Amino acid sequence: MNHEEQPVPAPNKLPFMQQRQWITLAVVGGIILISFILGGQLFETVRKGTYQIKQAAVTGTMSAKMTPGLWLQFFGDIQTWPKAETFYFTADRDEGEARDQSIEVRFNDGSLCHISGTTRIMMPTNEQDAVNLAVQEGYRSYQDLEQKLILPVIRNALRLTANLMSARESYSDNRADFIFWAWDQVQNGLYETIEETRKVKDLVSGEMVTKTFKIIKRGSDGNPVYQRNPLNGLGIRLANFEIKEFRYADKVKQQIAAQQEALMAVATARANAQRAEQEALTKEAQGKAKVMEAKYEKEQDKIRAVVEATKEKEVAITQAQKELEVARLQKEAAELQKAREIVLGEGEATRKRLVMEADGALAQKLDTYEAVMQRFAAEFAKQKWVPEVVIGSGGGGYGNGPGRNEAANLIHLLTAQALQDLGLDLKIPSRNGSK
Incomplete structure (x- = not known):
């Protein structure tokens, strides 16, 4: 029995609108997947306390974002820099890196010392200076800048300062000068120096020796003459410079101790001599004071005698003037009395004469x-x-x-x-x- 062949039914087809939705979802999903995979190459976030320098992927153009926030990376090369950081040059392994970062210096007496300290580095605050550090100066990272710029500046300042004095001077007399001179050179550039040869007395042996010293060259205004500072024009500023420790070699410590003892002995002897001299001067001054006191007393007696004599003289003169005045008044009174008596006598005589003439x-x-x-x-x-x-x-x-x-x-x-x-x-x- 032959049966007619039935047509095979076509597969079910989705409506056109549904197909379009699925395509859109697929595209979005692909974009999301690509964004998830490549998202780190499209956007970057600048965190607080930092800034970023970007080199464009295609053009190579350098730019910087100095404020915190999200910005478009678009496959560019990004470097993150701190806005401020502490630079350590210390032997303390708990600060900075876990290694000895102190700086070795040599004083003009040949003594060695390791100096430890810190300073604060303030990085550029504008985009142009920030880009110039990477482009013109060629610093590839902040660590590269620390090792190639900041460390040499501080090291050279410390070493030149040490060469201007002896270990003992840095230990006692000129410690404050050392810190000031080092910081001054970090800020303004290394000093220009000149050599000076002079004879000095050795503190230990007591003998006169000839030594050559480096001293700071100064201009006509008396201020130091500086070399060019490598930090100039970079927008970098150093602050809070601190020297924490002078770590002298054991031999240097012993030498400084011996010198200090010698100096103390000299100072003691000088003090004793000065004390003796002062005592002599004091006794002399006291003797002179006593002489002057006695002289003053004699002068006082003399003055008293003169005053007393003058007083007596003035009293005598006053008394004499008084007596003279009394005598003058008495004389005048006597003369007046005499004149009166004469007048009375003449009157009486005249009266008697007239009476006598009248009655004979x-x-x-x-x-x-x-x-x-x-x-x-x-x-x-x-x-x-x-x-x-x-x-x-x-x-x-x-x-x-x-x-x-x-x-x-x-x-x-x-x-x-x-x-x-x-x-x-x-x-x-x-x-x-x-x-």
Whole structure:
């Protein structure tokens, strides 16, 4: 029995819209897969505290991104640099790398020393300086810059500074100068130096030796003359420079100790000598002070004596002037008294003269007459002219006789004589003016 062949059914076909969706999903998935695989070559993130330098994949153009954030790498070559970092040159293995990074220096006395310290490196802050470090200066990384630029700058500054002094000076007297000079050269460039030969006394042996020293060359203004600083123009700045340790060789330590002992002995001897000299000067000064004190006391006594004498002189002068003034006043008073008495006497004399002229000095004459008569009477009474009692005849009675008459006559005679001498006229004038 023949059966007709049935047609084979065609496979099921998806609708056109569904096919398109699947193609889109496949493309997106491919892109996601490619992005996942190559994503690190398309975008880059700048983290805080860093900046990145990119070299374009095709053109080779250099660029930099200085701020944190996401930016397009697009298969370019990226280098990450720190904005600031601490540079270690130390023997401490706990700082920086786990190895001795100290810098060896040699002082002008031949002594060796390892110096440890740190400094802060401040990298460029603008895109152009950042790109120049990689392009013009050729530093391929920050580590490359540390080893080829920062380390040589600090090492040269330390070594040149060490060559300007001895180990003992760096240990004691000039330690501060060492640190200052080293930092000054790190910032501004190495010093230009000149050589100077001079004889110095060896601190240990005490002998004079000739040595050549390097000293800093200075300009007309007195400031150091610098060589070119390799850091100039790179946008790099160093800060917080610190020297932590001077690690001297054992032999150098022993030498420094011996020198210090010698210096201490010299200093002690010098101090003793200075003390003795000072004591002598003090005694001399004290002696001079005592002499001056005694002299001053004598001068004081002299001054006191002069003052006292001057005072006495002034007092005497004052007293003399006072007495002179008193005498002058007394003289003037006496002269005035004399003049007064003269005036009074002249007035009295004039008065008496006028009175006498007026009455003929009758009162004076009468007083004189009275006195004369009293005198006569007294003298007369003393004379025994006749007996006071006469007994007999022919006498004429008591009190009569020749004796009595003689006495009466004598009295009359003396009275007349006195009146005549005094110019007295005892007659009473009559009313018509006749006597």
